[in-house]
Amino acid sequence: MISWRKHYKKSLIAIGLLLSTSASIHAQGDPKKGxxxxxxxxxxxxxxxxxxxxxxxGGIVDKVKKEQGLGPDWLHKWIKDNKALRASGDKYANQIYEEFNKVEMLQFPNLSEEDIDNILAYTTDPPKEEPKADAAATATDASANVQQSKDSQLNSQAILAxxxxxxxxxxxxxVKIRQLVKLQQTPELTDLNSTRVNSFSELYKKYSFVGxxxxxxxxxxxxxxVWNSLMWIGVYKGYKPEQPxxxxxxxxxxxxxxxxxxxxxxxxxxKVSEIPSVNVCMNCHRSISEYNGKYMEPGKDKAFYDGEIQKIYAAAGxxxxxQQYTGKTSPIEWTRIHNMPDFVYFNHSQHVVAGExxxxxSFNKKNPNNQIDVVCKACHGKVDTMNVVQMANDFTMGWCIECHRTTEVDMTNGYNQEYFKNLHDKLKKQYGEGAKITVDAIGGLECGKCHY
Structure with a gap:
């Protein structure tokens, strides 16, 4: 009897320790930091x-504990250096590696033990998201909208009246004017009206030289x-088509x-900047399947952006x-916005690298209130502010020539200093020490530079 009581007490102690250990698994770490x-x-x-x-x-701590009998210490080792854990012959580590197509997880030696505890706490008990809008505030906004609608209706009725x-x-x-005209139709006035011009043809004959x-x-x-219209054929500044x-x-x-x-x-x-292939999109969107950003365009919501990501998946198959490709792809038919004529030669790399x-x-000097930090914006505008990309400039021959006449060659470049040394000396003699070498001085206006 005494022996049974001892075992009973020991069992209670063991269960208590197990429960406290299990509780500690969930209690360790800060979910918000995690x-x-x-x-x-x-x-x-x-x-x-x-x-x-x-x-x-979600719930990975419990899952590993129930399925494999492994505690948080195993997860710490896996997160810190899963490669070393697999190399040690750990069965479960190698099983996961095989199960997920031998895609090696990144190693995180920079994470402290406390950081990992915080992450595990987050996976176990993620904090609830705060409501986006207070119900009372929403109701107030709704009543305000109703009142505004009533006021607008009253204003419309007043304007109609x-x-x-x-x-x-x-x-x-x-009516009154017609009555006055009839009263003034005396015989003398009738004779005077007969001498007046009553048609456009009579007026033209009388004043033919003026006509x-x-x-x-x-x-x-x-x-x-007509000439001005012909000159602007193919110039589509502001063009911004809808894309698929x-x-x-x-x-x-x-x-x-x-x-x-x-x-x-x-x-x-x-030479060409290229429209990115869908594989470029998938470099990021393979792991980004929904939009969680704070910015929303007017009239669009999270569901809209999530639907557009699904279109990328459909195109890529x-x-x-x-988490695999089906092989059923569907090419995306993008609408081209910037398209130089076939007889025009334009090399992107020459401008992006050599002329950056x-x-x-040059652009910032000419536009002190509209500075740029990336060379692309000089031609394409501030694309990073556009929800729908549009043609920001004329892209006419005159527009290009004006740029070549005003843009100075970067003479801090060692290659340019050596290559244009003689030209620079010639300009100094001709125009003085302050002479500037612009693109037109190095052949930027020669027809063969841009036209085949």
């Missing part, structure tokens, strides 16, 4: 509620109008600070649930 760490380090490959590149991490009154007054005035002059002026103006997938440069380049050349790599190394400093400096 949320920030999770977003900074984990969201590229993981989510709490669904599989992405890696498994869903005023128009009816004015129309009545005008009709009354017309011919007016016609000549109108003909000149018409010819100028809504891509906001303001969100990508503006809010998220993505470098232009990450997507348009050809602008730096080739990507199954986000299985010179173009930025």
């Amino acid at each position: 949320q920030d760490l999770f977003k900074a380090n984990c969201t590229a490959c993981h989510a709490l509620d669904k599989q992405m590149i890696g498994p869903a991490l 005023a128009f009816v009154v004015i129309a009545g007054l005008l009709l009354w005035l017309l 011919k002059g007016v016609i000549a002026i109108l003909a000149v103006l018409a010819l100028y109008g 997938i809504h891509f906001s440069h303001k969100i990508h380049a503006g809010e998220n600070k993505i470098d232009c050349q990450l997507c348009h790599s050809g602008a730096k190394y080739g 990507w199954d986000p649930a299985k 400093k010179a173009i930025i400096s």
Whole structure:
């Protein structure tokens, strides 16, 4: 009997220790701090509620404990250096590696033990998101909108009544004027009216020289109008067509600070900047399946942006649930905005690399209130502020020539200093020490430079 009581007490103690250990698994760490760490380090490959590149991490502590009998210490080792853990022969570590197509997880030796505890606490008990808007405030806004609608309706009715009154007054005035005209139709006045010009043809015969002059002026103006219209054929400044997938440069380049050349790599190394392929989009959107940004365009919401991301998946043939490609692709038919004529030669790399400093400096001097920091903006405008990209400049021959005449060559470049040394000396002798070398001085206005 005594022996049974001892065992019973020991069992209670063991259960108490187990419960306290289990509780400590959930109690360790700060979920709020863990949320920030999770977003900074984990969201590229993981989510709490669904599989992405890696498994869903919601409740991962309990899952590892129940399925494998492993505690948080194993997760610490896995997060710190999963490669070393696999190399040690750990069965579960190698099982995960095989299960997820041998995609090696990043190592995080920079995370402290406390940081990892915070992340695990977040996966176990994520803090609830605060409501976006207070119900009372929403109700107030709704009542304000109703009142505003009523006021607008009353204003419309008042304006309509005023128009009816004015129309009545005008009709009354017309009747009175007609009566006065009839009273003044005396015989003398009738004889006078018979001598007046009553048609345009009579007026033209009487003043034919004036009519011919007016016609000549109108003909000149018409010819100028036709010539001016012909000169602007192919100039589409402000053109911003709708695209098959809504891509906001303001969100990508503006809010998220993505470098232009990450997507348009050809602008730096080739003649053409290229429209990015869907594979470039998938470099990021393979792990970004929904929009969680704070910025929203007018009239658009999270559901709209999530739907556009799904269009990318459909084009790439990507199954986000299985995290694999299906092989069923659908090319995206983008509408081209900037398109130089076939007889014009333009090399992006020449301007982006060789002319970068010179173009930025020249643009900022001419536009002190509209400074730029990236060479692309000199021609394409501030794309990082555009929800829908539009043609920001004329892109005419005159526009290009004006730029070549005013943009100074970057003489701080060692190559340019050596290559244009003789030309620089010649200009100094001809125009004095302060002479500037602009692009037109080095052949920037030669026809063969831009035309085949």
